[in-house]
Amino acid sequence: MKKGLIIVLVFVLSFGFLQVATNLTSQGETLTATAKGFGGDVTVTLIVDGDDIVSVTAAGPSETQGIGSNAIDQLPAKIAEADSADVDSVSGATLTSNAIKQAVRTALGIESAEQPAEEPVKETSAQPIPEGALTATAKGFGGDVTVYVVVDGDDIVSVTAKGDSETQGIGSNAIDQLPAKIAEADSTEVDGVSGATVTSNAIKKAVEEALASAGTSSEATEGALTATAKGFGGDVTVTVVVEGDNIVSVTAKGDSETQGIGSNAIEQLPAKIAEADSVDVDGVSGATITSNAIKEAVKAALEAQ
Known part of the structure; x- marks a missing residue:
């Protein structure tokens, strides 16, 4: 009798343990899948x-x-x-975002039903070259970026950019969007396109070179002061427009400064100096040497007048 009870008890306990194990495993199934991203494979793991x-x-x-x-x-x-x-993709990272979402769909077994369509390739070379435009080229992220600038006196009438080797969905956004901003502002002192700093800088540099080739500048530079100081990678040159004792505008160039570090100071600090009407402003974080070069050059330009 006791032996029978023991057998029944063992069976009940074993069944209970089996149920617990089954419940634990049923709480999460692990799935994996891979899709092609921008630089290589992107692998997702789902529970x-x-x-x-x-x-x-x-x-x-x-x-x-x-x-x-x-x-x-x-x-x-x-x-x-x-x-x-x-869900919405992460801004500036369309290809990687699509790869993650595609891999998730594949892992769930719904790729064929909901796989997003391939992003169309934008044809940048189809844009017509404006008649009588000034042209210049600068190095972008993937290759050369060429601009065509139409001017009327000191006014920038239009800007067109081409860069067939720039990354689709990243650099191509700068190619598409930035020229109109430069023309509207009548200046290259505009914000670059988010996530496409290298291509944006190439467009702005090429526009400056195109304007310089015709003796034109993107800023009112009549009577401007210039000076140069040593930056992190090479010379940094500033152009300062003054009216009496007031600093009207400051522009800076330093093609050898580090992209994403010194280039931030080149882009951001001149406007701060003009706004403060003084070189006694904070440098750009992480770009101390370039910031100091800009301030030193501005100071030297002002002292030379």
């Missing part, structure tokens, strides 16, 4: 519970740091929160 996406992680070591890596870091959590791959 799903029935129709619910419990968590998503992504790995893409070949994606561009600061661009595609943003999608790797941010998008999986959005997908898990939305319980769907139908």
Whole structure:
């Protein structure tokens, strides 16, 4: 009798343990899939519970740091929160975002039903070259960027840019958007396109060179003061327009300064100096040497008048 009770007890306990193990495993199934990103493969790992996406992680070591890596870091959590791959891509990282979403769909077995259409390639070379335009070329991210600038006296009437080797969805955005901004502002002192700093800088540099080739400048430079100081990578030259004791405008050029560091000072600090009407302003964080060069050159220009 006791032996029978023991057998029954063992059976009940074994069944209970089996149920617990089954419940634990049923709480999450792990799925993986891979899709092609911008720099290479992007792999996602999902934990799903029935129709619910419990968590998503992504790995893409070949994606561009600061661009595609943003999608790797941010998008999986959005997908898990939305319980769907139908979420907005991370700005400036369309290709990596699409790869993550495609891999998620593939892992869930719905790729064929909901795979996003391939992003169309924009034809930049189809733009007509304006008659009588000034032209110049500068080095972009993927290759040469060429601009065509139409001027009327000191006014920039229009700007067209071409850069067939620039990254689609990143540099191509600068090619499409920045020329109109320069023409509208009548100056290259405009913000670059987010996520496309190298291409943006190439466009602005090429426009400056095109204008210089005709003896024109993107700023009113009559009676301007110029001076040069040593930056981090090479010479930094400033052009200062003054009216009496007031600093009307400052522009700076330093093609050898580090992109994303010294170039930030080149782009940001001149406006601060003009606004403060003084070189006694804070330098740009992380670009102390270039900032000091700009301020030293402005000071030298002012002292030379």
